[in-house]
Amino acid sequence: MSTCKKILPLIDLSVPPSLLTGGIFAVEAILERCCGLDVHRDTVVACLLTGSLDSRPKKEIRTFSTMSKGLHELLEWLTEANCSHIAMESTGVYWKPVYHVLEGSMNIKLANAQRIKNVPGRKTDIADSEWIAKLLRSGLIEGSFVPPADIRELRELTRHRKKLVSHASAEKNRIQKVLESGGIKLSSVISDVFGVSGRALLQQIMADGCLNQDVVESLVKGTIKKKLPQLMDALSGALCKRQTMHTF
Structure with missing residues (x-):
């Protein structure tokens, strides 16, 4: 008589239990102002979240060029919004010029793309930049090590x-x-x-x-x-x- 073994799903132990059961909104926010960046070859989509920690944040999404002028416009926009915390995925090399412009002006977290995708609770229609911003606001992004410029x-x-x-x-x-x-x-x-x-x-x-x-x-x-x-x-x-x- 043959028996079949039941395969249990893998659980990411780095994800808080409250997130596994209640979704991302079950996790307390730790940042009042933060921004998620979705970086492409020609554009970078920025989602700025602002608001008190005990309420849903206000969302503002803008798209900037990845040319030097566009990246400095992004820096100026974030500075005017008093946003000092940003996060983006470390895919390819497109993140590097963005990082170089923003480096030194704000706290940057370079996120592992695979880990971001594996965090449960994401809706199918949410933009990448917004998802990154929400994870950052809840303290759910572990930044990769980036050595100093020199x-x-x-x-x-x-x-x-x-x-x-x-x-x-x-x-x-x-x-x-x-x-x-x-x-x-x-x-x-x-x-x-x-x-x-x-x-x-x-x-x-x-x-x-x-x-x-x-x-x-x-x-x-x-x-x-x-x-x-x-x-x-x-x-x-x-x-x-x-x-x-x-x-x-």
């Missing part, structure tokens, strides 16, 4: 440098393969093909391909001069014009 800049530079180093390594490997395919075995004689001597030889190959002993001896430096016979043997291969044009 640390963010350092992170971006570090990531960019890592990509450049990776691209450079890939390009060096590609050049090595082309040289090997043409019978030029520099790496068998020179430990660093892209060092001073190696680069000089590569530039000569790219220029006119003339690699007689006098030319090679004038290009290499240091102890590599002692390996001149082996080096001439390693350079005895040849690259076709297409390989020379598209390799270096």
Whole structure:
């Protein structure tokens, strides 16, 4: 006889019990003024909620451009409304310019989009910005950590440098393969093909391909001069014009 196991629904333990039973309005408000932002590529929809903690807040929704002028208009509007607490989702990269403009002027919570969607009690017809604002007003948004501006800049530079180093390594490997395919075995004689001597030889190959002993001896430096016979043997291969044009 087969038996079926009953699968129990997952419960988000971070959600207050009162919210699970009574919906979002069962949770006490903690902010009299707050704003939820729904950020898109070209626009940001802002929902401003104002009012006493023991009553339903007044709602005002406006749409701003994500151009610099529009974002500063958003900042001016929030400042005039004495709104110091805002929240928005951390999806994609569209939140970054908004964050940069508002940073330092107000308290910003960058919310995890998945967690916001999983909070129960949302009506189907409510706008994203309004839902974010209501969650913020009730203290139900846990902000993600955003490091200070100088640390963010350092992170971006570090990531960019890592990509450049990776691209450079890939390009060096590609050049090595082309040289090997043409019978030029520099790496068998020179430990660093892209060092001073190696680069000089590569530039000569790219220029006119003339690699007689006098030319090679004038290009290499240091102890590599002692390996001149082996080096001439390693350079005895040849690259076709297409390989020379598209390799270096």
